[in-house]
Structures are given as structure tokens and as C-alpha cells.
Amino acid sequence: MMTGAQILIESLKKEGVDLIFGYPGGVLLGVYDTLYDSDITHILPRHEQGGVHAAEGYARATGKVGVCFGTSGPGATNLVTGIANAHMDSIPMVVFTGQVATSLIGGDAFQEADIIGITRPIVKHSYMLTNVEETAAVIKEAFHIARTGRPGPVVIDLPKDVMAAKAKFEWPEKVNLTGYNPTVKGHLGQIKKMLRLLEGAKKPVIYMGGGVVLSEANEELVKFSEITGVPVVSSFLGLGGFPGTHENFVGWLGMHGNYASNMAVSDPDFILAIGTRFSDRSTGRLDGFAPNAKIAHIDVDPASISKNVQIEVPIVGDCKAVLKQALGEIDKFNWDKNASARKEWREQIKAWDKEHPFDYDRTADIIKPQYVVETIYKVTEGDAIICTEVGQNQMWAGQFYKFNRPHQFISSGGLGTMGYGFPAAIGAKLGCPDKEVFDIAGDGSILMNIQELTTAVQNKVAVKVAILNNRYLGMIRQWQNMFFNDRFSHCDLECQPDFVKLAEAFGAVGMRIDRKEDVENAVRESLKIKDRPVFMDFTVDRNENVFPMIPAGASVSEMLLMKK
Amino acid sequence: MMRHTISVLVENKFGVLSRISGLFSGRGYNIESLSVNRTTDEGVSIMTIVTIGDDRVVEQIIKQLRKLVNVIRVRNVSEMDHIEREMILVKVHATQRTRPDVFNIVSTFRGKTVDITNESVVIELTGANDKILAFLNVMEPYGIIEVVRTGAIAIGRGSKMTSEMK
Numbered sequence: 050m051m052t053g054a055q056i057l058i059e060s061l062k063k064e065g066v067d068l069i070f071g072y073p074g075g076v077l078l079g080v081y082d083t084l085y086d087s088d089i090t091h092i093l094p095r096h097e098q099g100g101v102h103a104a105e106g107y108a109r110a111t112g113k114v115g116v117c118f119g120t121s122g123p124g125a126t127n128l129v130t131g132i133a134n135a136h137m138d139s140i141p142m143v144v145f146t147g148q149v150a151t152s153l154i155g156g157d158a159f160q161e162a163d164i165i166g167i168t169r170p171i172v173k174h175s176y177m178l179t180n181v182e183e184t185a186a187v188i189k190e191a192f193h194i195a196r197t198g199r200p201g202p203v204v205i206d207l208p209k210d211v212m213a214a215k216a217k218f219e220w221p222e223k224v225n226l227t228g229y230n231p232t233v234k235g236h237l238g239q240i241k242k243m244l245r246l247l248e249g250a251k252k253p254v255i256y257m258g259g260g261v262v263l264s265e266a267n268e269e270l271v272k273f274s275e276i277t278g279v280p281v282v283s284s285f286l287g288l289g290g291f292p293g294t295h296e297n298f299v300g301w302l303g304m305h306g307n308y309a310s311n312m313a314v315s316d317p318d319f320i321l322a323i324g325t326r327f328s329d330r331s332t333g334r335l336d337g338f339a340p341n342a343k344i345a346h347i348d349v350d351p352a353s354i355s356k357n358v359q360i361e362v363p364i365v366g367d368c369k370a371v372l373k374q375a376l377g378e379i380d381k382f383n384w385d386k387n388a389s390a391r392k393e394w395r396e397q398i399k400a401w402d403k404e405h406p407f408d409y410d411r412t413a414d415i416i417k418p419q420y421v422v423e424t425i426y427k428v429t430e431g432d433a434i435i436c437t438e439v440g441q442n443q444m445w446a447g448q449f450y451k452f453n454r455p456h457q458f459i460s461s462g463g464l465g466t467m468g469y470g471f472p473a474a475i476g477a478k479l480g481c482p483d484k485e486v487f488d489i490a491g492d493g494s495i496l497m498n499i500q501e502l503t504t505a506v507q508n509k510v511a512v513k514v515a516i517l518n519n520r521y522l523g524m525i526r527q528w529q530n531m532f533f534n535d536r537f538s539h540c541d542l543e544c545q546p547d548f549v550k551l552a553e554a555f556g557a558v559g560m561r562i563d564r565k566e567d568v569e570n571a572v573r574e575s576l577k578i579k580d581r582p583v584f585m586d587f588t589v590d591r592n593e594n595v596f597p598m599i600p601a602g603a604s605v606s607e608m609l610l611m612k613k
Numbered sequence: 614m615m616r617h618t619i620s621v622l623v624e625n626k627f628g629v630l631s632r633i634s635g636l637f638s639g640r641g642y643n644i645e646s647l648s649v650n651r652t653t654d655e656g657v658s659i660m661t662i663v664t665i666g667d668d669r670v671v672e673q674i675i676k677q678l679r680k681l682v683n684v685i686r687v688r689n690v691s692e693m694d695h696i697e698r699e700m701i702l703v704k705v706h707a708t709q710r711t712r713p714d715v716f717n718i719v720s721t722f723r724g725k726t727v728d729i730t731n732e733s734v735v736i737e738l739t740g741a742n743d744k745i746l747a748f749l750n751v752m753e754p755y756g757i758i759e760v761v762r763t764g765a766i767a768i769g770r771g772s773k774m775t776s777e778m779k
């Protein structure tokens with residue numbers, strides 16, 4: 050016989066979990082007592098929000114399921130932002146929350162919160178464990194649900210008495226879920242229909258999203274694009290799913306995506322969408338989005354198909370599996386048929402890109418934030434894992450770093466959570482210790498989870514934080530500048546800590562970089578530090594705006610470009 | 614905008630009802646009526662949900678319902694040959710003078726009078742939505758005091774289970 054807590058830890062081992070981020074509390078003391086004897090690595094963040102984002106960063110960098118713990122009440126509510134974040138970006142997570150004893154539930158006991166109710170709209174699924182006998186089966190189901198189909202967070206609420214009760218440990222052979230059976234392989238007839246339409250298209254585009262990264266369909270997609278000669282545009286979260294340096298890669302579309310990508314989707318004759326949900330930040334105003342195109346859509350989530358845009362050829366299935374099937378049929382079609390029209394089309398796209406590439410004033414004497422990102426790209430030879438905060442820093446990271454592999458770019462896309470990047474970077478580095486991991490940060494965002502410096506120092510996590518310090522909530526300033534007549538309401542961050550001293554106070558390395566000529570050297574120096582986090586405080590142009598920009602609710606034709 | 618009756622077979626597990634009602638409120642779908650009860654299988658419940666929306670919205674509702682882990686089957690019964698019923702209990706003003714008229718109407722609609730006082734009667738009526746509405750319409754001039762409705766339940770015609778029907 051084992052206690053519920055022991056069964057829990059055994060089950061985690063069975064699932065291959067080797068790293069947990071967690072913060073203890075009253076109702077979790079039994080679980081923590083069991084962890085004391087376990088060989089699973091447990092990292093103590095300094096705030097539960099830091100823990101849940103770190104678990105997500107770990108999941109995104111490794112492709113595994115992220116695991117975290119928080120105690121009942123405030124511990125659990127502190128996890129809410131992280132759960133919502135994972136839900137919006139479809140990241141596999143299993144989140145354990147402590148709960149008061151079942152006999153006390155509903156009585157407003159000390160540190161009681163209805164976390165299952167609170168998180169209901171932001172989880173893929175959730176469980177309240179009420180019977181110790183079910184512990185192993187519930188955990189196995191939770192991991193299965195989190196990682197299969199369209200991935201997402203699963204919450205398991207652990208009442209104190211259930212964790213103390215005893216049962217026999219029996220690891221179920223397989224999960225048995227009548228109502229859950231995601232489709233993996235696509236319908237072959239639909240796949241052929243898609244290929245036939247693509248064969249006949251003269252101006253086709255592949256529009257790929259985060260689903261390609263999640264299913265690691267990158268190699269299949271490269272093959273597919275090369276054989277068919279179809280250019281690829283990505284959503285923001287798709288970055289890395291197709292090599293950024295490949296000649297068929299056009300860029301990313303959306304509010305701050307490049308001109309060529311947005312033009313490419315404004316009037317193609319065919320779109321093959323893969324693993325993307327047609328978010329408003331990507332498509333802009335829907336009536337301006339490919340009005341004359343036939344659209345085929347591969348997605349593992351049937352509800353993502355025809356949600357925002359009407360789809361001619363829906364193909365439900367895992368991106369990698371479906372692309373494999375398509376590659377199996379591809380020889381039966383004639384890809385030379387429209388080869389010259391397609392070449393012309395690709396040249397048109399290249400011309401658009403030449404006309405308006407991602408750009409900035411390279412002659413400026415002060416440090417341009419884009420220059421910092423570009424330098425990091427150069428110095429790391431494009432190999433680093435890049436996390437971002439939210440705001441201008443995030444957009445510049447996407448614009449000036451080229452990503453060549455899945456899991457290389459980690460950013461809060463759907464929810465846009467300031468304070469996400471730094472803990473996510475800690476999780477990513479713990480998952481991929483051999484990779485350099487950067488957090489491209491804003492001076493506003495970085496303060497939202499600054500306490501995690503302690504976590505990084507304690508665990509010798511050598512992440513590099515590049516603060517693009519504009520002493521502004523820069524993205525807010527940009528909108529107030531462009532759409533609110535320069536009425537800069539509460540976006541000025543003139544008062545801020547000395548980030549160098551602050552890093553040092555935590556036991557990390559701090560650097561301040563005020564001069565353009567010092568940027569590259571600082572980044573190089575930071576790479577030499579292997580046992581501690583590094584904060585680089587770059588004093589950048591305060592008034593730089595992110596371009597291009599398609600204002601919210603506008604279409605591509607209203608795109609604002611950088612003044613030359 | 615059309616009225617759709619959706620039949621949802623669910624596992625009888627912790628929080629299922631709130632997951633479903635929450636899905637409707639969170640995504641801004643409307644619920645005209647919802648009824649839930651056990652099936653012959655103790656672990657399974659059936660819900661009948663009546664909603665109003667255009668085809669795209671209803672398609673999304675069905676897809677979103679299917680995504681829920683505890684949902685076993687979803688059928689838009691409006692799209693198939695089916696029988697739909699709801700029950701109402703109506704309390705209507707009826708004096709000695711108007712009572713014969715009221716009784717007449719009730720029997721025409723195949724309702725039942727289940728309580729009588731000097732000023733009122735309580736009527737029980739079962740039927741499809743249009744019949745219920747027609748009845749309430751006719752009763753209106755007599756003075757309806759109170760109406761309680763069950764909301765619709767629906768079943769497919771033929772020998773197959775509704776959830777198995779195409």
C-alpha cells in the first residue's frame with residue numbers, strides 16, 4: 050500500500066518526468082515530504098507564476114510535458130495566468146494544485162479556492178481527485194490528454210486527505226477515454242483534393258502556424274515546399290517550424306509581420322494552411338484576407354477549421370502525419386504544370402520583400418533596439434533559443450532573429466503575458482543545458498517576474514537577459530503616439546531600478562551598455578558566463594516604433610511602413 | 614438564425630454540466646433551454662440543448678462540444694427525423710364563467726387539468742415547441758398567472774439510438 054502522495058510521485062516517474070517546478074504550502078506538505086526522498090529534480094521558483102511559466106518554457110524547448118505544483122488558495126490562483134498562457138498557445142502541461150480536505154470543500158476553509166471552477170475556461174481538461182484509488186489512472190489520462198491532439202494544460206486538484214489516504218499502486222496499461230480520441234491521420238480523399246487544387250494554382254501560399262512546431266513537421270514541410278515550389282509564410286508562433294533562412298521562406302504575417310508575407314496572403318489563388326488558427330493578429334481584417342483564394346486547412350483541432358475563415362478543404366489530422374501522407378501522393382501530380390507561373394509568383398514575393406524588408410536606421414549613433422537583436426543573432430550564429438517578453442521587444446525579436454528549427458522561439462503569442470519570457474527562459478535552459486538561451490526583454494516586462502533571478506542564481510542557470518531599455522512601456526507609447534495624439538498616458542518608466550546593481554544584488558552578473566560599439570562585445574562576454582544568469586541593460590532609442598504595422602481591424606492595404 | 618436542438622451524450626462526471634454551460638456563456642452562444650438526466654447507463658447522462666444561431670455558429674458549438682473530454686457524442690437532431698417534446702405547467706385565471714371555455718381549449722390541445730380553485734386552474738400540457746407556443750397564445754386573454762416549462766427533450770425516430778444516427 051502507498052499513500053496518494055507516493056502514488057503521485059511514482060506515476061510521475063512512470064510518465065518520465067524528471068523536472069518539476071513547484072512551491073509548497075500547507076495542504077501539499079504530504080506531497081513535499083514524499084518528494085524529499087524522490088530523485089525527480091524539483092526547482093523552487095520564487096513565485097508560482099514564475100514556476101508555471103518556467104514549466105511551459107521547459108515544455109516548449111524540449112517538446113515534453115511541463116509539470117508544476119502550487120498549493121491551495123493563493124498558490125493555485127497564482128498559477129492562473131500561466132495556465133491561460135499555455136492554453137492559448139496549446140502547450141502540453143500538467144498542473145497540480147493543492148486543495149483542502151474533501152470534508153472541508155465548500156465551507157470556505159483556510160486557503161480554499163475553487164481552482165477547478167476558476168480555471169475551467171482555460172484548461173484542456175481538469176480533474177478533482179476524490180478517490181485515492183484513481184490517482185494513477187487520472188495522472189496517466191492527464192498526461193495523455195495534455196500531449197495528444199491539440200496539446201494544452203490539464204489541471205489536477207489534489208485534496209489533502211486523498212494524498213494521505215492509502216491504496217495499491219497500479220499503473221494502468223493504457224488510457225480508456227470514450228469521449229476523447231483525436232484524429233491523427235488525415236482523410237486521404239481530402240488530401241488528394243488539396244493536392245489537386247494546389248497543382249492547378251498559379252499563386253499558392255503555405256500559411257503555417259504553431260501546430261507545425263508542436264508536431265515537429267518541419268522536415269516534411271521543407272520537402273513539401275521544395276517539391277511543389279510553394280512559398281511559405283508563418284504565423285508569429287510558427288517561427289522555427291520552417292527554416293528562416295530557406296529560400297522559400299517569406300517571413301511572418303500579421304500586425305508586425307513583413308510586407309511580403311502580408312502581400313502574399315492578400316491575393317493568392319490558393320492557401321494551404323497548416324496548424325494555425327487564423328488569429329486576428331495574423332489575418333488582420335478578414336475581408337481583406339485572401340478574398341479570392343480557395344483554402345485548404347490541415348489541423349488536429351476540428352474546431353479551428355472554418356472558425357474564423359471559411360475553408361474549402363478541411364483536413365483533420367496531425368500536421369506531421371498528414372504531410373507525410375501528402376508526400377506519399379505527391380508524385381502522382383504534375384508540379385511542372387504551373388512551374389513558370391509559380392516562379393513568377395515567387396519572384397513577385399521576393400520583389401515585395403526587397404521593396405520593404407524588416408529594416409531600421411543602421412546609421413544611427415545611438416543603440417537601436419533592432420541592432421541588439423541582430424547582434425545577438427550574429428554572435429550566437431542563429432543557434433540560440435530565444436524567449437521574449439511582450440511588447441516591442443517581442444516583435445523585434447521575431448523580426449531580427451532567424452529561426453531554423455522548431456522549439457527555438459518561445460514567446461507568449463495568444464495571451465501576450467508580460468513577465469513570461471524570463472521564467473520561460475529559465476525552464477528552457479534547464480531543459481536544454483547545451484543551448485544558449487536568451488530572453489529578449491523590455492524594461493517593463495522584466496520587472497513582472499524579477500524574483501526569478503534568485504531561482505536562476507540558486508540553480509546556476511546561465512540564461513542571458515537582454516533588456517531593450519527604452520524607459521517606456523514601449524508598445525503602449527507606440528499606440529499612444531500613433532493613435533492617441535501623443536497623449537502618453539502612464540507609459541513612462543523614467544523611474545526604474547539600476548538593473549546592473551539589481552542583478553548583482555541577486556548574485557547574477559549585470560552589464561550596462563550605452564554605446565553602440567559596445568553591444569557586440571557585451572553579447573560575446575555574456576556567452577563566457579556559464580554558471581549564473583546575466584542581465585544586459587541596453588540603453589536603446591526611446592522613441593523607436595515597430596514597423597511595419599497593420600493597425601488593429603485594418604487590412605493589408607492600410608499597412609504603415611517605416612519612413613525611409 | 615435557426616432554432617437547433619442538440620443532443621449531447623456525456624460521461625456522468627464531476628463538473629460536466631458546468632463545462633458545458635460555461636462553454637456556451639464563455640463563447641457567447643445562446644441557450645434557449647437545457648435539460649439533463651441520467652440514461653439507462655448510470656455512468657452516462659444525456660443533455661438536450663436548444664440554441665439559436667446561424668449554421669456557422671451551430672457548427673462551432675457542435676465542434677466545441679465534441680472537444681470536451683467528457684462529451685461522448687453530439688448530434689444535431691434538428692437535422693434528422695426526430696420527435697421533440699416539452700412539458701409545461703400553466704396556472705391560468707378561470708372563474709365559473711370562463712372555466713368551460715378554458716376546459717374546451719385544454720381538451721383540444723390534449724392537455725390535462727391538474728388543479729382547480731375558484732379563481733384558477735393548473736394545466737399540464739406536453740408537445741413540441743410550436744404547439745406549446747400556440748397554446749400559451751390562446752390562453753393569454755384569460756390571464757396567465759404562471760408558467761413553468763421543462764425545456765425540450767428530443768429523440769430520433771427509428772430503431773437506432775439517437776447518438777448512433779446519421
Ligand SMILES: Cc1ncc(C[n+]2csc(CCOP(=O)(O)OP(=O)(O)O)c2C)c(N)n1
Nearest residue numbers: 440441442465467491492493494522523524
Ligand atoms: C501582464 C500584462 N499587462 C499589460 C500588458 C499590456 N502591454 C502590452 S505591451 C506593454 C508594454 C511593455 O513594456 P516593455 O516590457 O518595456 O516592452 P517594450 O514595448 O518597451 O519593448 C504593455 C503594458 C500585457 N501585455 N501584459
Ligand SMILES: [Mg+2]
Nearest residue numbers: 491492521523
Ligand atoms: Mg520598454
